[in-house]
Amino acid sequence: MKKIIFPILIGAFMLSSCGKSFLNVKPTSSITAGSFYKSQQDIQQAMTGVYASLRDWPVDIYWYLSEIRSSNYYVISDGAQRDWYDFSNFSDNPQDETLHTTWQSLYTMINRANAVLENIDNITFTSETLRTQYKAEARFLRAFAYFQLVRLWGHVPLVTKVISPQEGIQIKQSDPAVVYKYITSEMNAIQDSLPSVYTGSDIGRATKWAVKGVLAKVYLTMAGNPLNQADKEDSAQVLLKQIIDNEGKNASLTFTPNYADLFGYKNDNLHDIFEVQYISGGLGEGSSYPSQNIPPDLSLSLVSVKSLLFTTSVQVSQDLVSSFDTNDSRFNVTIDTSYVTGDNPPQQGHTPFFKKFVDFGLNNLTNYDDWPENFPLLRYADVLLMYAETLNDKGSIPPPEAIGILNRIRQRAGLLPITPATKQAFATALEQEYRHEFADEGQYWFYLLRTNRAIPVMNAWFAATSQNKTIDIHNLVYPIPQSEIDIYPGLYNQNNGY
Numbered sequence: 001m002k003k004i005i006f007p008i009l010i011g012a013f014m015l016s017s018c019g020k021s022f023l024n025v026k027p028t029s030s031i032t033a034g035s036f037y038k039s040q041q042d043i044q045q046a047m048t049g050v051y052a053s054l055r056d057w058p059v060d061i062y063w064y065l066s067e068i069r070s071s072n073y074y075v076i077s078d079g080a081q082r083d084w085y086d087f088s089n090f091s092d093n094p095q096d097e098t099l100h101t102t103w104q105s106l107y108t109m110i111n112r113a114n115a116v117l118e119n120i121d122n123i124t125f126t127s128e129t130l131r132t133q134y135k136a137e138a139r140f141l142r143a144f145a146y147f148q149l150v151r152l153w154g155h156v157p158l159v160t161k162v163i164s165p166q167e168g169i170q171i172k173q174s175d176p177a178v179v180y181k182y183i184t185s186e187m188n189a190i191q192d193s194l195p196s197v198y199t200g201s202d203i204g205r206a207t208k209w210a211v212k213g214v215l216a217k218v219y220l221t222m223a224g225n226p227l228n229q230a231d232k233e234d235s236a237q238v239l240l241k242q243i244i245d246n247e248g249k250n251a252s253l254t255f256t257p258n259y260a261d262l263f264g265y266k267n268d269n270l271h272d273i274f275e276v277q278y279i280s281g282g283l284g285e286g287s288s289y290p291s292q293n294i295p296p297d298l299s300l301s302l303v304s305v306k307s308l309l310f311t312t313s314v315q316v317s318q319d320l321v322s323s324f325d326t327n328d329s330r331f332n333v334t335i336d337t338s339y340v341t342g343d344n345p346p347q348q349g350h351t352p353f354f355k356k357f358v359d360f361g362l363n364n365l366t367n368y369d370d371w372p373e374n375f376p377l378l379r380y381a382d383v384l385l386m387y388a389e390t391l392n393d394k395g396s397i398p399p400p401e402a403i404g405i406l407n408r409i410r411q412r413a414g415l416l417p418i419t420p421a422t423k424q425a426f427a428t429a430l431e432q433e434y435r436h437e438f439a440d441e442g443q444y445w446f447y448l449l450r451t452n453r454a455i456p457v458m459n460a461w462f463a464a465t466s467q468n469k470t471i472d473i474h475n476l477v478y479p480i481p482q483s484e485i486d487i488y489p490g491l492y493n494q495n496n497g498y
Helices: 040-067 083-088 097-122 128-153 176-190 208-223 232-244 289-293 318-323 330-334 380-392 400-412 423-437 444-450 454-464 482-487
Strands: 009-015 025-032 073-075 274-276 314-316 375-378
Touching: 040 083, 040 097, 040 128, 040 274, 040 289, 040 375, 040 444, 073 083, 083 097, 097 128, 097 482, 128 176, 128 208, 128 444, 176 208, 208 232, 208 274, 208 375, 208 380, 208 444, 232 380, 318 423, 330 423, 380 400, 380 423, 400 423, 423 444, 444 454
Parallel strands: none
Antiparallel strands: 009 025, 073 314, 274 375
């Protein structure tokens, strides 16, 4: 908790002149906030520090705490204490290191944003438009971090300014409804304050479409589990319609015809509404996400770095593999079921693994965490499917527009159109599309959570695979890291569900 409540130390970042985005940075020093904020460039560098915090999200949040949690993975014990086994088998331990590092990382990001917002109005800017933009970016990223916190832990402390140690030890957990209200208030306040598109070195920053799309997802989450505030779905629909009405006006709002073109480092910042930025080259700014996915026996002739998995006990589930239609072109983009091993002589490996983010053939990576490929936080297909969901929920029969959107997603995947006759049949088909469209992107588990489908889906899978376990509402959030509870006894209550 010390990183949360004590005055933050801001890392100063120097912008490099080379690379693909404004996040091509290298930390140079760590200095106190009081001596740092003197110029517009200082604010610019500090904002880069806020964005840099996103780099932890794909592995910690979207892999460990989401994808691994779902029935997309089948994880068995290898005899060692592994966080992935605890999360997959719902045997969460407050001592799990991933819980601690994710909590700390998110609050570090929030504190960086708080520091920017506290100091930015004291700085002379050459452009008030730029000042407004940076303030909006900081508020969006701070609210986005709270969205991650509240859907992972439920009751979390709400820190909205730079605070002293004395103030920090008095901030208890807030009810999820309070946290969600804060998130929506922040995002609503700035949703039209950001540019629609960026050029040059600013490509990759949050646009107004990113804010609207994430805010829509927040509203849909509020409409479902755990708040069940059904009226929030109307608010989501309005935002999603605004985005769809602007389809084609820039690349991020375009429905990419070929699914495979959405992935690979050569497609970075070409198709998605918001991405986590990475760059290779031994600068400490690459991604380790692909190394979490590749099997440990994959031949180094295919990728030049080793897997981060020490075992083959983490596998793509047969349930997911079997759920794909044989004509679904997304399968071969997403999953590899037959590959060359590093054995001597090479042999065929048959442990299914996610290959969606693996750039095969790269031979210049310096380490397992040097992959250049960005990670999508919001894709246009997600906007389309969320909008179809809101349309379907309006009545007992799916409207033609909703069916049209569903079939648009299916058509790109090479599948025949379908015509669900009832609201429930459409919801079932939509759930299947979410699973296949976003496999290995960490979206499916969060979808199951907000639609109140996590418990029945997981329990049915446990039964079908003879796993002797069931889950209930107490398993839908993670335990507060024990390290946070131990620092100030009595300040936090341990989670026991919502």
